[in-house]
Amino acid sequence: MNIDDRFPLDDRHRLIDWYQQGHRDLPWRATRDPYRILVSEVMLQQTQAERVIPRYHDFLERFPTIQALADAPSSDVIRAWSGLGYNRRALNLQRTARAVVERHARRMPSDPAVLRDLPGIGPYTAGAIACFAFEQDVAFVDTNIRRVIHRVVAGPDVPEPRLSGRTIDEISRALVPAGKGYAWNQALMELGATICRARMTACERCPLQDICVARPVIQPLLADRPRAKAAQPKFETTSRYFRGRIMAALSASADSGLTLRELGPLVKVDFQPSDARWLRGLVDGLAHDGLVVRALTVHRGIAEPAPVYDAGSPDLDARFRLPD
Numbered sequence: 001m002n003i004d005d006r007f008p009l010d011d012r013h014r015l016i017d018w019y020q021q022g023h024r025d026l027p028w029r030a031t032r033d034p035y036r037i038l039v040s041e042v043m044l045q046q047t048q049a050e051r052v053i054p055r056y057h058d059f060l061e062r063f064p065t066i067q068a069l070a071d072a073p074s075s076d077v078i079r080a081w082s083g084l085g086y087n088r089r090a091l092n093l094q095r096t097a098r099a100v101v102e103r104h105a106r107r108m109p110s111d112p113a114v115l116r117d118l119p120g121i122g123p124y125t126a127g128a129i130a131c132f133a134f135e136q137d138v139a140f141v142d143t144n145i146r147r148v149i150h151r152v153v154a155g156p157d158v159p160e161p162r163l164s165g166r167t168i169d170e171i172s173r174a175l176v177p178a179g180k181g182y183a184w185n186q187a188l189m190e191l192g193a194t195i196c197r198a199r200m201t202a203c204e205r206c207p208l209q210d211i212c213v214a215r216p217v218i219q220p221l222l223a224d225r226p227r228a229k230a231a232q233p234k235f236e237t238t239s240r241y242f243r244g245r246i247m248a249a250l251s252a253s254a255d256s257g258l259t260l261r262e263l264g265p266l267v268k269v270d271f272q273p274s275d276a277r278w279l280r281g282l283v284d285g286l287a288h289d290g291l292v293v294r295a296l297t298v299h300r301g302i303a304e305p306a307p308v309y310d311a312g313s314p315d316l317d318a319r320f321r322l323p324d
């Protein structure tokens with residue numbers, strides 16, 4: 001595939017012009033501060049932009065610098081993250097901040113290869129920081145970028161994509177227009193988020209409609225797709241939901257945390273002692289992820305680990321709290 005034939009440079013510039021003529025006003029587009037870009041990218045990993053915006057401002061007010069985030073107790077970071085979900089992101093973000101402070105004297109590296117060596121940073125986030133903070137001409141692929149590139153150069157990505165992830169990565173690297181990496185990647189993401197969406201496209205308003213391979217067929221194909229996959233379990237019955245409830249209850253509690261007996265009714269309205277093993281399993285999973293720790297009990301002024309449970313009946317007086 002000759003990529004310059006499939007996606008000529010003039011058309012890439014047309015996409016950039018489209019972006020520059022009007023795009024969503026997102027706060028992380030008004031900064032090149034690497035720390036702010038890092039926070040936004042981690043928040044955006046599994047949360048929509050509209051939900052992220054207020055939390056991004058709150059988080060930066062609470063932790064205005066990478067040093068402030070590195071120095072904070074992890075419990076404060078988890079509390080500040082409360083409600084965004086996927087709480088491991090909060091701990092990973094703090095691990096990244098601590099590594100930048102310790103290894104790089106508080107200065108975020110600009111080289112994607114060095115960024116990828118930081119804990120909690122994958123290829124996508126490394127590329128996004130190098131591009132959006134340091135304006136480097138690097139390629140990185142998220143779901144929006146992957147979808148747009150696939151449709152334009154290879155046709156519909158439904159019912160199954162024709163190109164592998166590796167091929168899309170190679171194409172995306174070849175497409176970055178010299179000196180325009182920032183606007184190019186923002187434009188691809190903007191098009192994927194607003195015009196060329198996963199389940200609906202507005203091809204008639206798309207600046208790439210003249211060259212797009214998918215254009216003639218994508219709308220009927222998407223219209224024919226079943227609306228929903230086979231019945232999914234209701235979110236309120238999932239472990240993820242109850243893990244979120246546990247984190248919310250511990251975030252709202254005093255630093256000493258809560259016993260399983262106190263936690264149970266806050267997590268599940270009709271909590272029964274027979275649910276203790278289930279609850280303990282969820283808490284153990286969170287402890288494994290570093291999001292909660294077992295609290296010590298104080299007996300006659302001496303802190304000691306809470307008693308070991310009988311494997312058959314978890315101790316409802318075992319206490320858990322957020323990490324320091």
Ligand code: SF4
Nearest residue numbers: 196201203206209212
């Ligand atoms: S023409 Fe349609 S399918 Fe092609 S990139 Fe634009 S919105 Fe997507």
